[in-house]
Amino acid sequence: MQEAPKVMVPLSELLSDAELGIEQVAGPREDVMIQSVATTELRDPTPYAVAGELLLTSGMGLPEDEDEVDGYVARLAAARITAFGIGLEPVLSEVPAALVAACDRHRMPLIRLPPRTPFVAVNQSFSHALSRRLQREFEREAQAQAALVGAAGGADPFVGVVRQLAAWIGTSVLLLDPEGGRLAAGGRPQPDSVLRILAQHAATLQHARTDQSAVATFGDRLHISVYVVPTGSPAGARLVLGVVGATALTLTQRRTIATGLWLLALLVNPRHSLDGGIEGSSALVRLLVGREPADVEALMGDGAGGRAAEWVVVRGLLDTEGTTPGERQTAVDVTRMRTALGTPYLDLDGRHLTALVAGALPPTTTVPDGWTLGSSRPHPFDQLPAADREARRALQVAKGRGVALRVGDGQDLSLGTLVDDAERAAFAHDVLRPLGDPSAEPARTLLATLHTWLRCHGSNERTARALEIHRNTVRHRLAQVETLLEVDLDEADTRATLWLATRWLGVEQP
Numbered sequence: 001m002q003e004a005p006k007v008m009v010p011l012s013e014l015l016s017d018a019e020l021g022i023e024q025v026a027g028p029r030e031d032v033m034i035q036s037v038a039t040t041e042l043r044d045p046t047p048y049a050v051a052g053e054l055l056l057t058s059g060m061g062l063p064e065d066e067d068e069v070d071g072y073v074a075r076l077a078a079a080r081i082t083a084f085g086i087g088l089e090p091v092l093s094e095v096p097a098a099l100v101a102a103c104d105r106h107r108m109p110l111i112r113l114p115p116r117t118p119f120v121a122v123n124q125s126f127s128h129a130l131s132r133r134l135q136r137e138f139e140r141e142a143q144a145q146a147a148l149v150g151a152a153g154g155a156d157p158f159v160g161v162v163r164q165l166a167a168w169i170g171t172s173v174l175l176l177d178p179e180g181g182r183l184a185a186g187g188r189p190q191p192d193s194v195l196r197i198l199a200q201h202a203a204t205l206q207h208a209r210t211d212q213s214a215v216a217t218f219g220d221r222l223h224i225s226v227y228v229v230p231t232g233s234p235a236g237a238r239l240v241l242g243v244v245g246a247t248a249l250t251l252t253q254r255r256t257i258a259t260g261l262w263l264l265a266l267l268v269n270p271r272h273s274l275d276g277g278i279e280g281s282s283a284l285v286r287l288l289v290g291r292e293p294a295d296v297e298a299l300m301g302d303g304a305g306g307r308a309a310e311w312v313v314v315r316g317l318l319d320t321e322g323t324t325p326g327e328r329q330t331a332v333d334v335t336r337m338r339t340a341l342g343t344p345y346l347d348l349d350g351r352h353l354t355a356l357v358a359g360a361l362p363p364t365t366t367v368p369d370g371w372t373l374g375s376s377r378p379h380p381f382d383q384l385p386a387a388d389r390e391a392r393r394a395l396q397v398a399k400g401r402g403v404a405l406r407v408g409d410g411q412d413l414s415l416g417t418l419v420d421d422a423e424r425a426a427f428a429h430d431v432l433r434p435l436g437d438p439s440a441e442p443a444r445t446l447l448a449t450l451h452t453w454l455r456c457h458g459s460n461e462r463t464a465r466a467l468e469i470h471r472n473t474v475r476h477r478l479a480q481v482e483t484l485l486e487v488d489l490d491e492a493d494t495r496a497t498l499w500l501a502t503r504w505l506g507v508e509q510p
Contacts, residue, residue: 008033009129017125026103026110032082037123051080056119059092066098073102085111137252144168144256152263159184165260169253171245178237201226202240221246231265267335310378313387315395316353319370336368367404375407428505434484449477451502
């Protein structure tokens with residue numbers, strides 16, 4: 001089990017205490033961190049030394065020979081003593097020059113204590129400084145916990161928690177699904193090489209027997225920690241939190257991460273993610289046993305806080321970027337959409353979402369990344385089928401226009417809203433293929449003439465003026481179109497089909 005890092009005090013904080021009056025007389029001047037303060041008068045204190053100590057002595061056990069002094073300091077440095085302090089009087093009247101030279105040579109900070117400063121005063125000053133730092137750390141932890149809890153109740157709780165966690169611990173944080181896909185990220189983006197290392201450790205934890213963590217260190221500038229979100233999920237179905245930083249994690253950072261992990265676990269918990277409330281379950285039962293819609297509506301209205309005079313249907317589609325629906329973490333998607341839409345009434349089927357929202361969509365609705373939504377206007381409960389059709393049309397328009405959310409306005413009634421982009425393109429190419437390559441002549445001229453003629457409601461005169469050609473040229477080109485397509489342009493159905501085909505092909509009027 002890895003030992004938790006301890007809270008430490010910088011040496012500069014002790015040096016700045018005017019009541020102590022201590023000063024540094026040798027060794028490197030960059031600040032170092034003190035973990036504890038101890039005293040010794042032994043000829044060789046290293047068997048009892050602890051790494052990170054400020055070790056104080058009156059000089060009774062200090063050797064007099066210059067070479068022995070050098071060996072004494074070398075042993076302290078090897079024991080990872082952070083700093084060495086020597087008090088003046090009654091043993092020594094001044095710091096020995098050999099000790100100053102040895103500390104400079106072995107890069108050991110050397111502190112001189114004036115005669116009026118007892119060792120216990122240094123220890124008390126250290127204890128007070130440690131208490132102040134602990135208090136600041138606890139206050140920061142409390143602030144971080146409050147920010148994380150607030151993010152968990154936001155529009156996109158997973159992204160919010162991860163970003164707040166990265167901000168408060170000052171590292172890069174990534175939440176990965178069971179396949180290693182990125183669900184959320186915060187902090188500085190990491191290069192692909194680091195992401196591969198993170199994915200490898202995450203894959204290892206996927207098959208651990210219990211919820212565990214892994215820590216990897218690469219040199220002095222790359223520290224990676226990987227944690228399983230503690231949901232009790234079986235092996236191969238776990239969410240993993242990765243933390244990437246330039247230094248080892250402190251105790252405060254680890255405590256903050258623990259808070260974030262438990263919040264994520266609560267968000268993924270099936271009771272939080274999938275439970276629609278007893279009213280929703282009761283409404284489903286009543287529908288199944290044949291109760292009247294009015295009775296079901298009243299029960300669902302109670303479950304929505306009595307604000308369900310009208311309802312909105314939302315249809316959604318998830319862009320999984322090459323992954324299959326089975327590779328998604330369903331509970332994560334349900335929780336995010338439930339929070340974003342403000343409703344427990346959700347049906348998530350792979351990439352497809354259907355939701356029922358009481359009243360209206362929240363005015364601050366934020367669509368989670370990767371989703372495209374289409375929403376109906378508010379409708380009475382007995383008109384939900386019409387609302388569903390409107391939501392489907394709005395979703396098609398949102399996909400076609402590349403927007404995340406489209407609210408139906410009752411005007412999206414064209415055939416284009418019932419057919420997706422790929423189907424429209426395929427239809428247009430199939431219908432107009434006999435004319436040839438639409439980007440090359442003569443097909444380009446024939447398509448432009450046909451589209452303009454249809455726009456001009458079959459008028460040869462208006463088409464000729466629009467194209468600035470003779471009307472006989474228009475007749476000739478239309479005759480070619482009829483021959484190649486084997487159609488009769490006098491037929492209304494033919495004109496409607498060709499109008500849609502030329503529009504969906506993207507033919508432009510000159």
